[in-house]
Amino acid sequence: MPVVGIPLCVECGTRSNPCRCKVVGPTLGFLAFAVAAAVEWPVGALVYCFRHIKGRRIMAHPAAVVYPAVSNAFPI
Template identity: 75%
Template sequence: MGRIPLCFQCHTSNRCHCKVVGPTVGFVAFVVTAVVEWPVGAVVYLFRHSKGRRIMAQPAHVVYPKVANAFPI
């Protein structure tokens, strides 16, 4: 059977010094938004380079950190 990917972030400010839920949910949110935004960003990049780069970078620079930090564990 398939395995569920888990993401760990250790040495954080919580008591157990490791986060599992936040990085894992953040990764899932990253993948979902990347599937949509990377093709859109590639098309926009053909006409406006800087705007296309910002669109393609949004899953990594905006979505993942906000979602991962929303969960304390």
């Protein structure tokens, strides 16, 4: 039986903490991105059929808003 693990994202070179590496923020940001994308990309694709610019904004929302907001909320 295969085991599926949680992806571990590491961001080094940041100035938000003394050790200059972030693990918790980017990992939770990725998980929030994946959940938001699973919901918003099909909706955005449907909206894109009728309103192109609005559909593009909906599909870009997880990468442009959700991931940075969650990732920056955790300094470690």
